[in-house]
Amino acid sequence: MELQRAGRFGKQPVPQESAVIPPQAAEFKGRKTLVLDLDETLIHSKFSEAHLRACRTRGRCDFQMRIVVEGRPIQVYVLIRPGVLFFLQKLASIYEIVLYTASMSIYANPLVDTLDQD
Numbered sequence: 001m002e003l004q005r006a007g008r009f010g011k012q013p014v015p016q017e018s019a020v021i022p023p024q025a026a027e028f029k030g031r032k033t034l035v036l037d038l039d040e041t042l043i044h045s046k047f048s049e050a051h052l053r054a055c056r057t058r059g060r061c062d063f064q065m066r067i068v069v070e071g072r073p074i075q076v077y078v079l080i081r082p083g084v085l086f087f088l089q090k091l092a093s094i095y096e097i098v099l100y101t102a103s104m105s106i107y108a109n110p111l112v113d114t115l116d117q118d
Contacts, residue, residue, distance in 0.1 A: 021098055028096035038101040042088075043111060044079040065110050078111065088115060 061077040091097060101108045
């Protein structure tokens, strides 16, 4: 499938080198692509346990991870939004799912690995 963008004179092909999303893998050919935002949509992360307790009545997170940014270790406390794992599981059978984030990959990749357990 060729990527297209709407232009002044109708749909125009998008050169592959400027595409934001790579071509679909063979296993997803023919499926529509669903782009979801990671932070504040699927998950909520905090970098302070005290702040997390104030935000969450149960006082704990779904999981924790440690990342190193510029040589400094940082503990990340992550809350998965209710129903997200079920939501992703169901949609993955229908769509090619692409997760978007403006965050650094050192933070995002472990999050995605935790959410995508298959």
